[in-house]
Amino acid sequence: xxxxxxxxxxxxxxxxxxxxxxxxxxxxxxxxxxxxxxxxxxxxxxxxxxxxxxxxxxxxxxxxxxxxxxxxxxxxxxxxxxxxxxxxxxxxxxxxxxxxxxxxxxxxxxxxxxxxxxxxxxxxxxxxxxxxxxxxxxxxxxxxxxxxxxxxxxxxxxxxxxxxxxxxxxxxxxxxxxxxxxxxxxxxxxxxxxxxxxxxxxxxxxxxxxxxxxxxxxxxxxxxxxxxxxxxxxxxxxxxxxxxxxxxxxxxxxxxxxxxxxxxxxxxxxxxxxxxxxxxxxxxxxxxxxxxxxxxxxxxxxxxxxxxxxxxxxxxxxxxxxxxxxxxxxxxxxxxxxxxxxxxxxxxxxxxxxxxxxxxxxxxxxxxxxxxxxxxxxxxxxxxxxxxxxxxxxxxxxxxxxxxxxxxxxxxxxxxxxxxxxxxxxxxxxxxxxxxxxxxxxxxxxxxxxxxxxxxxxxxxxxxxxxxxxxxxxxxxxxxxxxxxxxxxxxxxxxxxxxxxxxxxxxxxxxxxxxxxxxxxxxxxxxxxxxxxxxxxxxxxxxxxxxxxxxxxxxxxxxxxxxxxxxxxxxxxxxxxxxxxxxxxxxxxxxxxxxxxxxxxxxxxxxxxxxxxxxxxxxxxxxxxxxxxxxxxxxxxxxxxxxxxxxxxxxxxxxxxxxxxxxxxxxxxxxxxxxxxxxxxxxxxxxxxxxxxxxxxxxxxxxxxxxxxxxxxxxxxxxxxxxxxxxxxxxxxxxxxxxxxxxxxxxxxxxxxxxxxxxxxxxxxxxxxxxxxxxxxxxxxxxxxxxxxxxxxxxxxxxxxxxxxxxxxxxxxxxxxxxxxxxxxxxxxxxxxxxxxxxxxxxxxxxxxxxxxxxxxxxxxxxxxxxxxxxxxxxxxxxxxxxxxxxxxxxxxxxxxxxxxxxxxxxxxxxxxxxxxx
Numbered sequence: 001x002x003x004x005x006x007x008x009x010x011x012x013x014x015x016x017x018x019x020x021x022x023x024x025x026x027x028x029x030x031x032x033x034x035x036x037x038x039x040x041x042x043x044x045x046x047x048x049x050x051x052x053x054x055x056x057x058x059x060x061x062x063x064x065x066x067x068x069x070x071x072x073x074x075x076x077x078x079x080x081x082x083x084x085x086x087x088x089x090x091x092x093x094x095x096x097x098x099x100x101x102x103x104x105x106x107x108x109x110x111x112x113x114x115x116x117x118x119x120x121x122x123x124x125x126x127x128x129x130x131x132x133x134x135x136x137x138x139x140x141x142x143x144x145x146x147x148x149x150x151x152x153x154x155x156x157x158x159x160x161x162x163x164x165x166x167x168x169x170x171x172x173x174x175x176x177x178x179x180x181x182x183x184x185x186x187x188x189x190x191x192x193x194x195x196x197x198x199x200x201x202x203x204x205x206x207x208x209x210x211x212x213x214x215x216x217x218x219x220x221x222x223x224x225x226x227x228x229x230x231x232x233x234x235x236x237x238x239x240x241x242x243x244x245x246x247x248x249x250x251x252x253x254x255x256x257x258x259x260x261x262x263x264x265x266x267x268x269x270x271x272x273x274x275x276x277x278x279x280x281x282x283x284x285x286x287x288x289x290x291x292x293x294x295x296x297x298x299x300x301x302x303x304x305x306x307x308x309x310x311x312x313x314x315x316x317x318x319x320x321x322x323x324x325x326x327x328x329x330x331x332x333x334x335x336x337x338x339x340x341x342x343x344x345x346x347x348x349x350x351x352x353x354x355x356x357x358x359x360x361x362x363x364x365x366x367x368x369x370x371x372x373x374x375x376x377x378x379x380x381x382x383x384x385x386x387x388x389x390x391x392x393x394x395x396x397x398x399x400x401x402x403x404x405x406x407x408x409x410x411x412x413x414x415x416x417x418x419x420x421x422x423x424x425x426x427x428x429x430x431x432x433x434x435x436x437x438x439x440x441x442x443x444x445x446x447x448x449x450x451x452x453x454x455x456x457x458x459x460x461x462x463x464x465x466x467x468x469x470x471x472x473x474x475x476x477x478x479x480x481x482x483x484x485x486x487x488x489x490x491x492x493x494x495x496x497x498x499x500x501x502x503x504x505x506x507x508x509x510x511x512x513x514x515x516x517x518x519x520x521x522x523x524x525x526x527x528x529x530x531x532x533x534x535x536x537x538x539x540x541x542x543x544x545x546x547x548x549x550x551x552x553x554x555x556x557x558x559x560x561x562x563x564x565x566x567x568x569x570x571x572x573x574x575x576x577x578x579x580x581x582x583x584x585x586x587x588x589x590x591x592x593x594x595x596x597x598x599x600x601x602x603x604x605x606x607x608x609x610x611x612x613x614x615x616x617x618x619x620x621x622x623x624x625x626x627x628x629x630x631x632x633x634x635x636x637x638x639x640x641x642x643x644x645x646x647x648x649x650x651x652x653x654x655x656x657x658x659x660x661x662x663x664x665x666x667x668x669x670x671x672x673x674x675x676x677x678x679x680x681x682x683x684x685x686x687x688x689x690x691x692x693x694x695x696x697x698x699x700x701x702x703x704x705x706x707x708x709x710x711x712x713x714x715x716x717x718x719x720x721x722x723x724x725x726x727x728x729x730x731x732x733x734x735x736x737x738x739x740x741x742x743x744x745x746x747x748x749x750x751x752x753x754x755x756x757x758x759x760x761x762x763x764x765x766x767x768x769x770x771x772x773x774x775x776x777x778x779x780x781x782x783x784x785x786x787x788x789x790x791x792x793x794x795x796x797x798x799x800x801x802x803x804x805x806x807x808x809x810x811x812x813x814x815x816x817x818x819x820x821x822x823x824x825x826x827x828x829x830x831x832x833x834x835x836x837x838x839x840x841x842x843x844x845x846x847x848x849x850x851x852x853x854x855x856x857x858x859x860x861x862x863x864x865x866x867x868x869x870x871x872x873x874x875x876x877x878x879x880x881x882x883x884x885x886x887x888x889x890x891x892x893x894x895x896x897x898x899x900x901x902x903x904x905x906x907x908x909x910x911x912x913x914x915x916x917x918x
Contacts, residue, residue, distance in 0.1 A: 217917060218345040220910045221508070222282035222337065225347060226294060227903050229280075229333050240515055241507040242280070242347045243500055244377045247388030247400050249273060249353030252419035255455035256388055257281065257350050259493040260500070261338045262464050263302040265291060266350070267316040273362075276319040277330040278373070279350045286339030293318070294335035302340065328366040331373055344501035348386070349377060354399045371403065378407040382511045384503055385414040387445070391452070392423035395433065401443040411446025415503070417496060421452045421486075422474050431485045438490055448503070451496045452486055468493070509914065516907045523900045530893055541898045542891050546882050549655035550872045553662055556637050557868050560861045563633060565853055571633065572849035576625045580618075581709045584841055588613065589834065590803060594765040599833065606837050610688045614844075619681040623672045626852040630860055631670070635663045658875075658885045665871055670864055676855050683851055687844045691836055699818040702839035706811045709838065714804040721797055725750050748784045749775070749791060753798045763802050767795050810834060 221240075228238040247253035254266045254275060261283055267274045289302040291311055300311040315334065322330040329352050352370050363369075378385055387404045389395075401416075408414045418424075418437055436442040438450040454471040456462070462470075471492055480486045489495060530539060540548065588609045596602035638659050693699050726743030727735070739747065752775050757763045767775075772788050779786055814832035875881050 217910065217913055218282060218284040218347070219337070220906060220913060222280075222335070222347055224903060224906045224910060225280065226335055227899065227906065229335075239380055239382050239511065239518075241382040241384060241504060241511060242349055242380075243384045243386050243504055244374075244380075245348055245350045245386045245388065246374050246378070246404065247353055248390065248398060249355050251353065251388045251390040251400070252455045253353055253388040254350060256386075256417060256419060256453060256493065256496075257348060259453070259455055259464060259467065260344070260346075260348070260497045262340060262343065263289065263291070263338065264308055264464065265302070265311055265315070265336070265338065267312045267319075268460070273328070273352065273355070274316070275350060275352045276328065277322045277352070278333045278377070279315065280333050280335045281348045281350065282335070282337045283343045283348070284337070284339050284345050285341065285343055287341065289340035291336060291338045294337070302338070326363055327369070328363045329369055329373065331376075344497050346497075346501045346504045348500075351377060354403070356397075356399060374403065375407065378404070381413075382507050383413065384500065384507065386500065387414055387416045387447070389416060389418055389437070389443070390420055391418040391434065391437070392420040392427060392429070395437065395442055398443065401445050405443070405445030409446070411440070411448060413507070414445065414447040415496075415500065416440070416443070416445070416447040416450045418450070418452045419455055421478075421480070422454045425478060425480055431480055431483060434480060435485045438486070449490075449499055451490050451499070452480075453491075453493045453496055455493065512907065512911055512914070516904065516911060519900055519904045519907060523897070523904060526893060526897050526900060530897065533893070534890055537890070539894045539897055541894045542882055542886050543876075545654060545886050545891060545894075546658070546876060549658050549886070550876070552655065553638060553659060553872065554865070554869060556640070557634065557865045559637055560634065560864070561857070565857070568629070568633075568853040568856060569846075569849045571629045572625060572852045573845055575629050575632075576622070576845050576848060577709070579621055579625050580841070580845070581712055583613065583617075583621075584838075585709060585713050585804075589807070589837060590800075592837075593803070593807075593834070602833055606833070610837075610840065611685070614681065614685045614688050618684055619677045622680045622684070622848050622852065623677055625848075626676075626855065626860075627670070627672050629852070630856055630864065631663075631667050634666065634864060638663055654886060654888060654891065657887070661875075661885050662868060662871060666864065666868055669867055669871065673855075673859065673863075676851075680848060680851055683847050684844050687847045688840050690843065691840060693818075693836060693839050696818050698839065699835065700815065702835050702842055703811055703815045705842045706835060706838040707808060710804055710808050710811065714801070714808070717797070717801050717804060721750070721801065724794075724797065745784055745786055745790070746794060748779060748782060749786055749794045750798060752778055753791075753795055757798060757802055763799060765799055767792065807834070 225238075225240060225242060228240065245253055245257055254268070258264050258266060261281060265281075266279070291300045291302055292298070293311075293314060296314070301307045302311075315336070318334050319330070322332040322334070324330065333349070351374055354370055354374065355367050358364070358366050377383065385404055385408055387400055389398055389401060395401075404414055416437070418434070421434075424434060433442060434452075438452065440447055440450060454474055455467065457467055457470045475481055475486070475491045478486065481488075481491065588606065592602055592605040592609060596605055639656075693702065724743065725747040726739035727737040731737045732739075756771070756775060772791050775791050776786060776788065810832075811834075814835045817832050875885070
């Protein structure tokens with residue numbers, strides 16, 4: 001059973017329920033929900049008939065207080081909500097305080113225009129009412145004359161209305177132009193004022209240094225981007241914002257950048273690709289309009305034409321030098337800083353223009369390289385894409401819009417800029433197409449904003465100020481603007497620059513903190529890897545390791561002075577003996593023996609040949625031996641690993657490539673002093689003229705030297721013979737080798753000549769014609785056809801072996817003939833004068849080795865040390881060379897740790913400066 005208790009308030013009621021389960025009263029208030037109050041189980045009649053008790057009155061009192069408190073709380077909450085809503089709405093409104101600076105006359109004109117618009121609205125509404133009334137009257141009227149009169153009156157009213165609308169529109173355009181001029185005047189005054197403030201500084205000094213934090217902010221951010229450009233992307237991705245300027249070739253891309261920078265800073269050419277490498281331009285405020293290229297100390301004054309031309313030439317040279325051989329474009333970024341009064345703080349990257357066709361002179365795949373470069377820069381999710389589209393050409397010829405549409409499908413970070421709008425209007429391009437472009441309905445891409453700009457007057461020598469004045473005059477008188485196709489907020493490069501700068505700093509503030517956190521995580525991972533891989537080694541980067549390797553190499557080169565004189569002379573004697581052995585045997589000894597007819601004739605031949613040798617080739621050969629000995633000792637010392645701990649040896653191995661490069665480059669650079677050649681010639685001539693052997697040990701030493709030289713030559717002759725005649729019977733059966741046809745003919749000829757030599761007591765150095773014919777016929781009988789030249793050539797090798805064997809026998813016979821060589825000669829022909837020849841040669845070797853040792857210890861070692869030091873200092877300046885010579889996981893990891901820490905420190909410093917600016 002349910003009954004209602006009606007209170008004076010018609011919206012409130014009390015329901016009383018009675019039943020078996022529960023009986024009670026429930027108060028229902030629309031604004032407070034439901035409140036159940038369970039009362040005593042009494043019949044309703046007793047409640048209504050009896051006087052309310054204390055409990056009932058208490059209940060009613062509590063209910064009324066509850067209603068009052070709830071109402072007050074709801075009112076307060078609603079008030080707070082409305083206040084917050086009002087404040088947020090107020091904050092979202094644009095700042096119109098600048099209107100206060102507008103003159104009183106301008107405001108009065110605006111008021112009059114607003115009054116005219118109000119009156120015009122009243123006239124329009126009254127005319128509409130009269131139209132409806134007159135249409136109804138004309139419809140109800142049956143007279144044709146009244147209908148005609150009504151139509152004429154309507155046409156006259158519509159004409160008057162159109163004139164009023166046109167007049168109001170003209171007044172609005174005039175008013176907007178007045179506001180625009182007023183804004184330009186205020187901007188110019190603000191620019192001059194800021195320039196004076198920047199010149200005087202915060203404390204009133206005239207140092208000309210920039211004291212504003214804006215400059216430091218953008219410079220700090222640009223430095224972070226420069227360091228990130230050298231960062232290995234395999235460790236961390238660079239997702240910091242920057243403005244990427246992309247467009248088709250000759251679309252006005254670079255001109256837009258120059259208008260924003262307020263200077264013609266880029267190379268230009270008519271119809272030719274000029275942007276061959278990415279150019280990062282960091283713009284900031286400054287007292288003077290100047291530019292500076294990273295890595296170059298020169299500051300270019302952008303107000304001087306000569307300085308501008310020099311800057312353009314330098315940028316073009318850097319671009320061409322960055323392009324590798326066989327390529328047309330380069331991905332190496334050129335960093336440029338531009339400062340000036342009134343410049344917006346922003347970082348822009350100008351990329352090469354996208355081409356449609358690869359012309360003559362371009363490398364293959366140039367088009368794909370440019371597109372790939374643009375994709376790489378636009379892949380950054382925080383990069384702002386400034387898409388430049390030529391407004392004077394057909395939209396269907398655009399290449400960049402399709403690419404940008406794929407990289408940013410939602411258009412959340414893209415700004416479309418329509419250039420050459422003056423040419424588009426002059427060429428009578430349909431305003432509807434321009435409107436469709438600016439509304440984002442024509443191209444297959446979306447964008448945050450659309451702008452129309454003019455970046456040239458048609459004359460290449462016009463300044464930026466002249467182009468800007470031309471742009472403003474064009475838009476003020478443009479039919480596209482008057483017809484409503486262009487909106488005031490979408491026109492001029494000034495509006496574009498403000499919009500780009502605002503969006504850039506918005507994205508910087510939103511993303512820089514996350515990038516700092518990413519670098520912190522990367523740093524932690526790299527530090528963990530270092531601790532686990534190189535737990536007991538210091539984190540030395542490539543520069544520090546190079547300095548360490550440089551000091552080690554210089555210390556090792558200095559140790560050349562600790563080589564003993566005996567070691568130097570032994571080294572030079574060994575090398576000199578190997579170098580002159582062939583000259584002594586083949587150039588002096590063998591010809592003298594062959595041509596000599598008597599003992600005196602042999603001595604004469606030896607003296608003549610030794611003199612010619614000492615006056616000619618021998619001094620030069622001696623310097624080559626000295627150079628080779630010095631380089632061998634230098635290489636041995638430099639490449640020798642010190643006996644140190646395992647960690648030191650591991651560190652030492654890092655410099656193996658550096659040591660090898662130093663040795664190779666030093667060998668190429670070091671040249672022995674030319675004056676030492678004449679000194680050696682005099683020493684060698686005087687030494688070779690001495691023919692006396694005074695002591696027995698000298699004679700035995702000469703014999704020993706003679707045998708050593710002859711045995712070495714005999715071994716060399718045997719190896720040469722093996723190559724000529726091929727494998728013997730043993731090699732054929734054991735190693736399964738076989739002879740070629742030429743080797744078979746050579747072996748048969750060799751065997752026949754050996755048989756001939758065994759029949760002769762003294763083998764002649766050359767064969768006579770009859771002897772050659774006899775040998776050839778004997779070979780023909782064995783079915784081996786050879787020519788006379790073939791026989792002569794083979795005989796030279798056979799005779800050489802025969803001569804060396806005979807000379808060795810003579811040396812052995814002369815070994816004990818020191819005391820008897822004048823009394824009873826052992827040799828009936830030469831009386832052991834050949835041993836004297838080798839004694840004279842041996843003494844010359846000793847004298848030359850001693851002279852070379854003195855030259856090394858007195859000058860050449862110090863010159864070598866100086867050259868190595870200069871070479872290492874040159875290498876220290878070449879980063880690519882150091883990267884090539886000092887590498888490995890340890891070096892790369894230390895380099896990445898250093899770079900990541902540097903980037904993180906710079907980022908946090910930038911974040912702190914950004915927070916303080918807020």
